C-alpha cells in the first residue's frame with residue numbers, strides 16, 4: 001500500500017525523529033538525520049521549506065522529493081489552517097497527540113486525513129472531487145496515487161477529462177449574489193448605558209473578570225453612536241486604551257447594539273491585517289453560529305486581495321502550458337475557491353503556508369491587481385468574490401475593514417464612481433488610530449514615477465506582445481465601439497500618444513551609474529526621469545560607511561527646487577505629451593457618455609455595462625492621474641520662490657534602488673498634514689467616530705493637556721469642527737512584577753560583532769522566547785549570520801524576516817509553535833503581532849528607532865512643531881518604543897524583559913514605558929545575569 005513505502009521526519013528543537021521505510025523509529029541529531037534521509041526514497045514532512053531550513057538546507061538533499069502533509073490537507077480540507085507542527089495538525093483534526101510526539105505520528109495524521117476523504121466521498125459522492133483528483137494525477141502530484149486509490153478513480157482517464165474541465169471551472173458552482181434594494185437609512189436612537197453594559201457582559205461570558213477600564217470604554221464609546229446635532233459635525237471619541245484593557249470588546253458592545261437597534265452598519269477599521277483577523281475572531285462570541293456570523297459580520301479588504309475568477313479562467317485556459325507545480329497549485333486553489341468563505345487570497349481562509357509551498361507570484365497573478373476588472377461586463381460578475389463582499393457589506397451589521405479602504409471608499413463616493421455608493425456608513429471605529437497619519441499619507445500623496453507611468457501604459461496598451469490578460473483599452477472596448485468612426489479615431493489617438501509613456505521594461509534602459517552614452521532619450525517620459533535621476537545624483541549624499549548602517553544613510557532623494565534647467569525644459573515638453581493623451585481621452589469619455597444617452601434603447605445590457613465600466617475606469621485609472629501629473633509638471637515651471645512658499649505640501653525627487661538595479665525614479669508630492677484632507681472629507685459622511693489605540697499619548701510632558709493636544713495633532717482631530725471626547729483607560733497589568741526594562745550601557749552597537757555578541761548572549765540567557773528588533777535590514781542579516789549557528793548548537797532555533805524564505809505570518813506561527821525559538825524582524829514585527837504567553841518573554845531592541853531623516857520628515861517636524869522640531873522626533877521614538885514594549889506583556893500572567901542595546905538612549909525617552917515598570921541602565925554582563933534570575 002502507498003504508505004508502506006515511505007519514511008517520515010519531524011524536527012523539534014534540533015532533535016529529529018525519523019521513521020524509516022524499514023519501520024525503524026530513530027531519534028537522531030541533525031547531522032545523523034541528513035545522512036539517513038539521503039538514503040530514503042521519499043519522506044513525509046510537515047511544511048517542507050521549514051523542515052529543510054531546520055536541517056540547515058543541506059545540498060545533498062532535494063526537498064522537492066518530499067511529501068508535504070500540508071499539501072494533502074489542502075486537498076482534503078481546503079479552507080482549514082493546520083499550523084506547522086504535528087501537535088497543531090492533531091489539534092485541527094481533533095485527534096489526541098502523544099507527548100513527546102515522534103515521526104510515526106505523521107502516519108496517524110495521514111490516516112485521519114484519508115479517513116475523512118473516504119467518509120466525505122461515501123456520504124456526499126462527488127464526481128467533481130474525483131475529476132480534480134484525476135487532474136492532480138496528470139499534473140504529477142506526489143499525493144495523487146493515494147487520492148486515486150482512496151477515491152476509487154479508474155485509470156486511464158478519458159482524454160476529454162484531461163482538459164481543464166467543469167471540476168476546475170468552479171465559477172459555475174459558486175453562489176450568485178442578487179441585487180437588493182438599497183438599505184434604508186439607519187434610525188438615530190441613542191444607546192442606553194444599562195443595555196450597553198449588558199451587551200458587554202454577554203460578549204464577555206459569565207466567567208470573565210471585571211475590568212473597570214473596559215466598562216468605562218464601552219460606556220464612553222456610546223457617545224459616538226449618539227445622534228448628530230449639527231450637519232458635518234460627527235460625535236467623536238478619542239480613547240487611549242492600554243494593552244490589556246480589552247478595548248476590542250469595549251467598542252464591540254456599543255457597535256453591535258447600535259447596529260441591531262438602528263439597523264445600520266458600523267465600520268471597524270484597523271491598520272494591520274493581523275488585527276482585522278483578531279477582531280473577526282472576537283465575533284464568534286456574539287454569533288457562534290458561522291452562518292449567522294457570516295450574515296452579520298463581513299470582512300472587507302481592497303480588491304487586490306481577492307481571487308479574480310477571470311484571471312483564474314485565463315490561467316486555466318493555458319493550463320496545459322503551465323509547469324507541473326503551477327498546475328497542482330491551480331487545482332488546489334480551485335478546491336479552495338469552491339469552499340472559501342470570501343475568496344480572500346491573503347489572510348483569509350487560504351492557509352498562510354500556501355505561498356511558501358508554491359510559486360508565490362501565482363497568487364498575485366490571480367488576484368485583481370492590475371485594474372483590469374470589467375465589472376458588470378465580466379461573465380463571472382455575479383459570483384465574483386470582490387463584488388460579493390461589496391454586496392454583503394451593504395446589509396451587514398458590522399464591516400471589518402482597514403484604514404486605507406475607508407479612504408478609498410470615500411474617494412470613490414466623492415467621484416460618484418462606484419457600485420459601492422449606496423448605504424454609505426455613518427459610524428466608524430478606527431482601531432490602531434496611531435497609524436492614521438501613515439494611512440492618510442499613503443492615501444492622499446501623489447507618486448509621479450517611472451513605475452506609475454509605465455503601469456498606465458500597460459493598462460492602456462496591454463502587455464504589448466505578452467500573452468496574459470493585460471488586454472489594454474482597445475481589446476476591452478473595441479467590439480462595443482466598432483463602426484463608430486469618431487470613437488475609433490479617438491481611441492487610435494489615445495493609443496498613439498500613450499507610446500510616449502515608458503515601456504514596461506524601462507529598467508533595462510537605466511543604470512545606477514549615470515552613463516552619458518546610454519541616455520534613454522528616445523522616450524520623452526523616460527528621458528524626463530533620467531534627468532530627475534541626474535538631479536538626485538548631483539545633490540544627494542552617498543553612504544561611504546564600511547559597516548552596515550541603516551539604509552536611510554544612503555540618501556536617494558533631493559529637493560525639487562531649484563530645478564536643473566534641462567529638467568525644467570523637459571517638464572514643459574512632457575506636459576504637452578501628456579495633454580496629447582489626456583485631450584482625446586476626455587473626448588472619448590464624453591462621446592461614450594453621449595452614446596449611452598442616445599443609444600439607450602438599442603444598446604444591449606452587456607454593451608451598456610462595458611461602456612459604463614470603461615468610463616469609470618478610464619476616469620479613475622487614466623484621467624485622474626494624468627491630470628495630477630500635468631499639474632505637477634506645470635508646478636515645475638513656476639518660479640522657485642513661489643513654490644517654496646507653499647504651506648501645505650512638500651514635493652521632492654526620489655530614486656529607489658537595490659544593488660545596481662533601479663526600482664523606481666519619481667517625483668513625490670505629499671500633504672504635510674495628510675489627516676487634513678481626510679478629516680475634511682469624512683465629516684461629510686460620519687455621524688460618529690471612535691479613534692482608539694494603546695499608544696495615543698506621549699507621556700513625556702507632565703501637562704496632560706499638552707499630551708492630549710499632541711495626540712490629537714497626530715490623528716487629525718484638530719481639523720474637526722468640534723473637539724472630541726477624550727478618554728484614557730487604565731491598563732490592568734502590574735508591570736512592577738511582570739516586566740523589566742534594561743538599557744545596556746557598555747556596548748558599542750555600531751560594531752556588528754559587538755551587537756551579535758550581545759544578541760547571542762541575551763537570547764541564550766532567556767533560553768529563547770526572544771524577539772530581536774532592528775531598524776535596518778542589513779544589520780539584521782549581519783547579526784543573523786553570526787548568531788544562528790551558536791544558537792542552534794544550544795538547541796535554540798533562530799528565524800528571521802528578510803532571511804527565511806517564508807512569509808511573515810508563517811514566521812510568527814513558527815515562532816509561536818516552537819516555544820524556545822528566537823525571531824529577528826523589523827517594523828512589521830514591532831507593530832502587528834500578538835503573542836501572549838511564554839513564547840515571547842524577551843524583546844531586544846538594537847538601537848533607538850529614530851525616524852528616517854528624509855525630506856518628508858524634515859518638513860513635517862517643522863510643520864507640526866515649528867518651535868521645537870526635535871519634540872516631533874522624540875515623540876515618534878517614544879511611541880515606537882511603547883508599541884514594541886506592548887508586544888511583551890499581553891496578559892496578566894505574562895512576564896518579560898525589554899532590552900535596549902543603545903547606551904546613548906536619552907533618559908527623556910524612558911517615559912515611553914509604563915511608570916511602574918522598573919528600568920535600569922546596566923552592563924551587558926549584569927543584564928545577562930538579571931535575565932537568568934528573572935526567569
Ligand code: SF4
Nearest residue numbers: 308309310373378384
Ligand atoms: S468582476 Fe472583475 S474582479 Fe470579479 S471576476 Fe470579473 S474581472 Fe475579476
